[in-house]
Amino acid sequence: MGSEQAAVTAVRRRRGGWWPAAIALVAAAGGVLAFLARVGWGLDRTDEGQYLLLLADPTMSRATVFLFGYVLHPLFALVGGDVLALRVVGMLVGLLTAGALGWAATRALGLLGADAWAVRGVAATAGLLPVVSFPLTPSYNTLAFWGTCLWASGLVLATWPGPGRAHEDAHDGPRDAESAPGPRRRLGAIARDTTLGPALVGLGGVVAASGKVTTGAALAALTLVAVVVRAVTSRRQVLPFVGWVAGGAVVGLVALMALVGHGPAWIVDFYREGARNVALLQGHDDLVRWDPFPWIGFLAAPALAVVVAALVSWRLLRRGAPTRRRGRAIAAVTALAVLVEVVAFATGLAPTRAVPMVGACWWIPLLAIPVLLTTRRTPGSGTDHSVTTTTTSTTPMSADDEPAPTTSASAVASTSASTEAHASRRPGQSRAVEAVTLLALTLAPLAYVVGTNGNYAIAQARACLFWFVAVLLLTGVRHGTGRREGERRLVRRVVTAASAGLVLVASLSGLGHAYRYPPVTSAWSDPAATEVAVVSPEGARLRVTKADAETSRLLAEVDREHHLAGVPILDVTGASPGYVRQLGGRPVGSSWLLGAYPGSLDAALDAVRGDDPTLVDRAWVLDAPASPRRIEGLLPALGRSVDRDYETVATFRHTLGYEVRLLRPVTGS
Incomplete structure (x- = not known):
């Protein structure tokens, strides 16, 4: 017992x-x-x-x-x-x-x-x-x-x-x-092996x-x-x-x-x-x-x-x-x-x-x-004490100081044959398997x-x-x-x-910290400066800053008025794919024409020219002259001019701080 x-x-x-x-x-x-x-x-x-x-x-x-x-x-x-x-x-x-x-x-x-x-x-x-x-x-x-x-x-x-x-x-x-192998452990071993x-x-x-x-x-x-x-x-x-x-x-x-x-x-x-x-x-x-x-x-x-x-x-x-x-x-x-x-x-x-x-x-x-x-x-360590045994030390000890059960001599003797069998079946190369697994992780x-x-x-x-x-x-x-x-x-x-x-x-x-957005702690410190707003054509709602909420409402109104769902939108700001998404439009060339890279213009031209050639003539444009990522020269390279071929429909402030203009093509341009 x-x-x-x-x-x-x-x-x-x-x-x-x-x-x-x-x-x-x-x-x-x-x-x-x-x-x-x-x-x-x-x-x-x-x-x-x-x-x-x-x-x-x-x-x-x-x-x-x-x-x-x-x-x-x-x-x-x-x-x-x-x-x-x-x-x-x-x-x-x-x-x-x-x-x-x-x-x-x-x-x-x-x-x-x-x-x-x-x-x-x-x-x-x-x-x-x-x-x-x-x-x-x-x-x-x-x-x-x-x-x-x-x-x-x-x-x-x-x-x-x-x-x-x-x-x-x-x-x-x-x-x-x-x-010991129970049902769960057998299932795990089979699956693993x-x-x-x-x-x-x-x-x-x-x-x-x-x-x-x-x-x-x-x-x-x-x-x-x-x-x-x-x-x-x-x-x-x-x-x-x-x-x-x-x-x-x-x-x-x-x-x-x-x-x-x-x-x-x-x-x-x-x-x-x-x-x-x-x-x-x-x-x-x-x-x-x-x-x-x-x-x-x-x-x-x-x-x-x-x-x-x-x-x-x-x-x-x-x-x-x-x-x-x-x-x-x-x-x-x-x-x-x-x-x-x-x-x-x-x-x-x-x-x-x-x-x-x-x-x-x-x-x-x-x-x-x-x-x-x-x-x-x-150095000098002797017999391994990791074996779980059914015989414990009889040394008196308080409950709080009770150590793990120690190994008796009879238990060691009864398991020596099993130990030797393990030793004979464990090749030195198995260490390599462990090492590679640790290295991979x-x-x-x-x-x-x-x-x-x-x-x-x-x-x-x-x-x-x-x-x-x-x-x-x-x-x-x-x-x-x-x-x-x-x-x-x-x-x-x-x-x-x-x-x-x-x-x-x-x-x-x-x-x-929030990625290119004020941190959530700013919303906690000033809840009045935040608002729940619709941020997607599907009606998804998030809590955003008041300025962002105003922009979201403005773009939703523009979408309803001009029916922009599926309309091509060319983003030359270099940083506004989220606003293309908010308007329900279709990006021209790529989901994001990246700006501020050495080859931004070449990459943008390659993407736009690889898309449907009829999109450019009827595409709306997102432009931001103050954007540090603006892809300069993209519109002229496509034979388009902001002053000649477009008119401003709306202006709003980007979450990154600069003004963005939404332009639509002039009829007959």
Whole structure:
């Protein structure tokens, strides 16, 4: 009876860890609330305007390299063009895809109970970070992120050695009650080992490529490395692995062609034409570069508070065997750090208006250093104490100081044969599989951001989810005999709690910044300066500034008076696709004729001349002489003159601050 009670207690300890779960849930709730506070506020009329144009009608533009409009158009149609609903759906998909990666990590590590939910909560919340200080409407970036999450989930399920498998560490001993094969665990093992993992690798790569082809290419390269290593370590398993990866990719390609409505030849031509236009623009071809590091967020007080708490926690871990009292002390330190960061944001000590605040997430990959120092084998360490046994030490000890059950000599003797069998079946090359998986997850943020013209360092920090999973898996790598499993579990909980705090730092920083729009905090400070307005032809409503609301009403009146639905509109401001969308018009040449690039005029002419030649003569025009992005010379190059061929219908103020004129062609011009 006593041995059975000891076994139950051991399992409960492995399922324990309420405090990292509580901290993770606080961070998750904070991140979700921060997103919800922004989801109904404002509308960027540049990038976000282009996203909405392509989501409403992906066929409007061939002079791009974006297929995301075709993929996400069903979502747009499902919500009836409601921008707010579209943003909420994007949030839910981000939570689900990132949560799937968290689930894959917990399955690979054999986590249950509070520990598992803590990991999944942090992972899901990190899935919202790509839209921190960025447009909230789903776009090519978010689709690429979702695809990368699916790809990483499949890679972890397919390649990471799970608990109790033959190539686990020789000194791990037999499976305990947590990792014993039940119905759920058998289903997960079958899915991981045969179909689901490799299929997700292929499917996720295609989804990511449909968002950004550069991301798809980078993930394909990482997949190829994983295939090569798998071929070296296990030739018998590589063919099924490659087959299911290819199968997942085929399913993704078939679905993509169904959404696009064309075959592979059309898709190749689409990318070729778009790449030619991008090359003319001369602004997105520098794929390999080193951008300034976001030191502001990296060294901000909230981030440092979390890091100090993590270091103190590791110091407590290295002082001796893990106990309940030590776990409570670590919980108190971490909770204090989260409180410090919230107070720092509330009192203005943290610069929430700075985009680089997301740089706090660069601390997450650095957590690998203390993880390795804490979990590695120490000189003179003897028998591994990670084996769960049914015999406990009889040394008197208070309840608060009760350590994890120790291993008895009889238990060690009874499992020695199993240990030797494990050792004989674990080839040295299996370390290479672990190393490649960790390397792929570490490079996944770079694969996600490659090709963007934004700051690479900041964009990678927004994708810190993959770093978190990599560090978490690192706690499951056995280094020789290792330390006690109880200490390893506490290390994992510290990683989870610290990552939760850093994700919360980045989430809260988004409240003080909006992409090319006043931050939501300005609406809180002066609610009278805001108003709910219709911002799309479908009648979508958002809370915007009063000036923006007046512009929206004006453009809605012009649309009703002149019936502009489907009317071609040529945007020479270089920054107004959102107003083309508001008017219900059809963009000429491209969803966004980008200004302020060295080749803006050449790219715009290429796009316009590649469109229907009859559109220019009957197109309305958006012009802004004061716009820094104005495409000078576009109208003269097309044989048109503002003074001779157009008349002003309306003038309004752009959200970026300058005056825009809406011009219509003069009859007979």
